[in-house]
Amino acid sequence: MKPLIDQFDVSSEAVEHIVRDTLAHADDGELYLEYRESESLVFDNGRLNTGAFNQDCGFGLRAVAGEATGYAHAGELSLAALKRASDSASAVTKGHGGIYTAAPRGTNHRFYGEINPLSQPSFEQKVVLLQKIDAYLRKKDEKVRQVTISLASSLQQVEILRANGRLVSDIRPMVRLGISVVTGQGAQLENGFYGCGGRKGFESFITEENWQYAADEALRQALVNLEAEPAPAGTFDVVLANGWPGVMLHEAVGHGLEGDFNRKKTSAFADLMGQQVAAKGVTVVDDSTIAERRGSLNVDDEGTPSGRNVLIENGKLVGYMQDRLNARLMGMEPTGNGRRESYASPPMPRMTNTMMLGGNKTPEEIIASVKDGIYCVSFGGGQVDITSGKFVFECTEAYRIKNGKVAAPVKGAALIGNGPDAMHRITMIGNDPKLDDGIGTCGKAGQSVPVGVGQPHLRMNEMTIGGTEA
Numbered sequence: 074m075k076p077l078i079d080q081f082d083v084s085s086e087a088v089e090h091i092v093r094d095t096l097a098h099a100d101d102g103e104l105y106l107e108y109r110e111s112e113s114l115v116f117d118n119g120r121l122n123t124g125a126f127n128q129d130c131g132f133g134l135r136a137v138a139g140e141a142t143g144y145a146h147a148g149e150l151s152l153a154a155l156k157r158a159s160d161s162a163s164a165v166t167k168g169h170g171g172i173y174t175a176a177p178r179g180t181n182h183r184f185y186g187e188i189n190p191l192s193q194p195s196f197e198q199k200v201v202l203l204q205k206i207d208a209y210l211r212k213k214d215e216k217v218r219q220v221t222i223s224l225a226s227s228l229q230q231v232e233i234l235r236a237n238g239r240l241v242s243d244i245r246p247m248v249r250l251g252i253s254v255v256t257g258q259g260a261q262l263e264n265g266f267y268g269c270g271g272r273k274g275f276e277s278f279i280t281e282e283n284w285q286y287a288a289d290e291a292l293r294q295a296l297v298n299l300e301a302e303p304a305p306a307g308t309f310d311v312v313l314a315n316g317w318p319g320v321m322l323h324e325a326v327g328h329g330l331e332g333d334f335n336r337k338k339t340s341a342f343a344d345l346m347g348q349q350v351a352a353k354g355v356t357v358v359d360d361s362t363i364a365e366r367r368g369s370l371n372v373d374d375e376g377t378p379s380g381r382n383v384l385i386e387n388g389k390l391v392g393y394m395q396d397r398l399n400a401r402l403m404g405m406e407p408t409g410n411g412r413r414e415s416y417a418s419p420p421m422p423r424m425t426n427t428m429m430l431g432g433n434k435t436p437e438e439i440i441a442s443v444k445d446g447i448y449c450v451s452f453g454g455g456q457v458d459i460t461s462g463k464f465v466f467e468c469t470e471a472y473r474i475k476n477g478k479v480a481a482p483v484k485g486a487a488l489i490g491n492g493p494d495a496m497h498r499i500t501m502i503g504n505d506p507k508l509d510d511g512i513g514t515c516g517k518a519g520q521s522v523p524v525g526v527g528q529p530h531l532r533m534n535e536m537t538i539g540g541t542e543a
Contacts, residue, residue: 265295325492432502485541503530
């Protein structure tokens with residue numbers, strides 16, 4: 074792809090000169106260039122309901138002076154727009170005598186290829202795939218009432234230019250398949266969902282074996298919920314399945330380990346570095362170096378190489394996720410977690426692929442240890458307060474555990490607790506750590522970015538369950 078810096082209506086040398094002048098008295102800052110293509114198809118009620126294609130290109134210019142940030146952006150690559158942005162962004166440096174921070178170290182690691190998932194397969198082939206999935210599900214079970222399938226892909230090209238003329242670039246593919254199935258029995262309707270994706274092409278999604286597996290999983294969950302009983306309410310020992318249930322770890326713990334919340338002391342984990350914040354055996358990492366995963370990055374949106382960062386080790390807090398600004402103010406090193414939604418947004422510390430590592434118990438041992446409890450297999454929506462750590466998560470697939478065996482499915486269950494407290498209630502850790510299948514999106518301060526979540530099977534003692542049982 075053609076370098077973005079060469080697409081300005083002036084020379085790259087002129088662009089570099091403006092950036093250098095803008096950041097002359099700054100502590101940090103950069104010019105962030107972005108081009109993005111995206112395509113989305115939604116198949117609903119037996120027909121193609123939505124087909125959308127979008128292209129966007131622009132830049133964001135940032136100057137940092139102390140804790141203050143000057144940021145300006147434009148949806149065009151022109152000299153006039155860059156000069157206006159320079160005037161706005163550099164205002165924060167007036168009277169400031171900053172020493173421009175050293176650039177991130179270089180890297181040549183690549184965790185995904187420079188492919189364009191919008192080009193192959195063709196639009197027509199994608200529509201045929203959606204038709205096949207719809208027909209397969211409707212034929213599979215007479216209880217199927219509605220099928221909704223979404224297929225999305227994007228290609229993002231980014232370049233980060235610093236005041237010293239150093240330019241870092243990355244090309245980021247992304248694909249995502251989502252299948253939602255509604256089943257019915259009489260007047261009762263229940264939903265099931267399965268999604269998968271990552272930083273790769275569509276090759277793995279268009280094989281019959283893979284799309285049928287995805288369709289079967291969505292249908293299975295919908296049929297399970299159709300037979301589910303109202304969930305009980307009270308205090309129960311809880312088993313969390315591996316993979317996607319790590320979204321609770323992401324929300325209730327992960328956000329609290331981002332640098333900005335800890336610098337401002339608005340996190341439940343502030344000032345706890347080196348202290349026991351979870352049960353022994355609990356190790357949590359944020360790793361953006363896993364090949365082709367949804368949250369992986371070759372470099373973050375400030376040009377810092379991605380990394381595998383240990384946050385909690387054997388229950389002790391040992392690290393935060395940092396962008397450049399918060400790392401500098403806290404006297405720490407950037408960790409490759411400076412992320413932004415687009416050129417219209419300044420970077421901030423964000424998670425990538427956040428997961429708990431495995432222990433030494435089998436899932437069967439964990440379930441067998443519970444006399445009367447709840448087995449949470451999948452979560453839907455949730456609410457979290459970063460400052461207090463309090464959370465509520467809706468279970469979209471859950472079961473009773475009776476005398477060490479998985480019993481009847483339940484619906485309407487909600488897991489309620491406090492993140493730091495819940496981490497101390499972990500008593501058994503499975504040997505089957507797994508990342509989700511590639512559907513996670515994280516929101517923070519109005520910005521959304523793709524992420525991965527994961528964990529092994531876990532036992533948590535005496536957790537509160539909100540239920541619907543009369």
